[in-house]
Each structure stands twice: as C-alpha cells, then as structure tokens.
Amino acid sequence: MNNIVFLGLAGAGKGTQAKILSNVMNIPMVSSGDLFRFHLSNETALGIEANKYMSTGALVPDDITINMILQRIEEEDCNNGFILDGFPRTLEQAESLHKAVNGNINNVVYIEVAQNELVRRLSDRVICTIKSCNAILSKSDIMGMDSNCPVCNEQSLTQRKDDLPDVVENRLKTQIPLINQLLDYYKNQEILISVDGEQDVDIVESEIQIKLGINQ
Ligand code: AMP
Numbered sequence: 001m002n003n004i005v006f007l008g009l010a011g012a013g014k015g016t017q018a019k020i021l022s023n024v025m026n027i028p029m030v031s032s033g034d035l036f037r038f039h040l041s042n043e044t045a046l047g048i049e050a051n052k053y054m055s056t057g058a059l060v061p062d063d064i065t066i067n068m069i070l071q072r073i074e075e076e077d078c079n080n081g082f083i084l085d086g087f088p089r090t091l092e093q094a095e096s097l098h099k100a101v102n103g104n105i106n107n108v109v110y111i112e113v114a115q116n117e118l119v120r121r122l123s124d125r126v127i128c129t130i131k132s133c134n135a136i137l138s139k140s141d142i143m144g145m146d147s148n149c150p151v152c153n154e155q156s157l158t159q160r161k162d163d164l165p166d167v168v169e170n171r172l173k174t175q176i177p178l179i180n181q182l183l184d185y186y187k188n189q190e191i192l193i194s195v196d197g198e199q200d201v202d203i204v205e206s207e208i209q210i211k212l213g214i215n216q
Pocket of ligand 1: 033036053054055057058059060061085086087088171
C-alpha cells in the first residue's frame with residue numbers, strides 16, 4: 001500500500017505533481033480543493049457550505065473537511081493507496097488521517113517555493129473546469145479566457161476566484177503557520193521529503209520520484 005501526502009503552499013505545484021505521480025504509480029489522487037469545487041459546481045449542501053470559506057481564502061472547518069476526505073479514501077479505488085493533495089492542512093486533520101490509516105502514511109512530499117513566486121504564479125493561473133481534464137494552465141498557455149482548453153478542447157477555462165490578489169494574500173497568511181506545524185509533525189515521524197519547487201516541472205517530477213525510490 002502506498003499512501004502519500006503532498007504538502008505545499010497555494011501555488012507550489014502540489015496539484016500538478018500529485019497528478020503526475022498518480023499516473024506514474026497508478027493510484028488515485030485525492031484533492032480536497034477539487035472535491036470542494038466539484039461539490040460547489042453540483043450545488044450540493046457541502047459545496048455551498050464550503051464555498052462560504054473558500055471564497056474568502058479561509059479554511060473550511062476541520063469536521064467538514066475531515067469527513068469528506070476520510071470517506072473518499074475508504075472508496076475501493078484507494079485500496080492500493082492514494083495521493084493526497086491539499087489535505088491535511090491542519091494538525092487536527094493530520095492526526096485524524098494518522099488514526100484513520102493506522103499511521104500508515106509512507107511519505108510526505110513537501111514542495112518548497114518562496115512566497116513572492118507563489119503570488120506571481122497564482123495571479124497567472126488558469127484552470128479547466130471539466131472534471132475529467134482539470135488542467136492547470138498559465139495565461140501564456142492560452143489565447144484568452146474565451147478560448148478553448150488546449151488540453152481537452154472544451155470552452156471551460158476560468159481563473160479561480162480565490163486566485164485573485166486580495167484572496168491570495170489571505171490564503172498565504174493563513175497557510176504559513178499551519179504548514180510549519182505540519183512540517184514539524186511529519187519531520188518528527190521521519191517521513192518528510194523536501195523538493196525545491198522553483199525548478200522546471202519535469203525536474204521537480206524526477207526529483208520526487210528519485211527521493212521516493214521509484215524507478216524511472
Ligand atoms: P486548494 O485547491 O487546495 O487551494 O483549496 C481551495 C480551497 O478549498 C482552500 O482555500 C480552502 O478554502 C479549501 N480547502 C481545501 N483543502 C482544505 C483543507 N484540507 N482544509 C480546509 N480547507 C480546505
């Protein structure tokens with residue numbers, strides 16, 4: 001069983017790298033942000049509740065988030081493991097996860113990127129809203145927000161509302177002290193791997209695989 005957690009501040013490239021590793025290892029990526037956005041686009045009660053927090057850059061309360069993720073990782077496709085992206089984000093979430101999997105987290109991958117680079121990246125980020133695609137793009141990859149997604153060719157591009165400058169600042173301010181607690185928590189368990197996330201995507205990808213001992 002391979003249970004892997006990705007840690008990093010917003011914009012560090014967790015989602016991109018978690019998706020690559022999920023394909024390489026053939027185990028599902030479970031992203032708390034994607035799950036919340038999926039609920040919101042389907043206007044479920046959970047999505048509408050979560051959006052109250054997401055729209056301001058605040059964290060969704062632990063009880064809601066923990067229930068959603070623990071239920072998801074119980075599903076059959078996670079029997080051989082999962083790659084978590086965006087969860088845990090608080091110590092309480094980390095402890096609930098630890099309990100739910102009997103301490104069975106193999107590795108925690110921390111993608112490290114400086115704050116000024118994160119702000120630059122987030123204001124440049126464009127996403128595809130088609131669930132089977134979920135491409136993460138930069139403004140330079142597209143002809144304009146009205147153009148089709150270059151990956152799935154649907155007219156589905158948008159900028160996340162929480163990537164707008166005021167919200168970004170609030171998200172980072174909330175995330176920094178929390179991520180520091182999580183880094184300490186996983187360092188103590190000796191399962192933390194750190195990677196310099198300011199390098200090219202494919203270099204980050206191969207460094208992660210080398211550090212996880214995956215043959216390329
Ligand atoms: P992300 O796509 O990971 O940046 O998440 C988008 C938003 O969803 C965050 O700004 C939070 O409002 C919410 N969210 C995602 N993951 C969590 C989590 N583990 N705990 C609380 N809120 C979360």
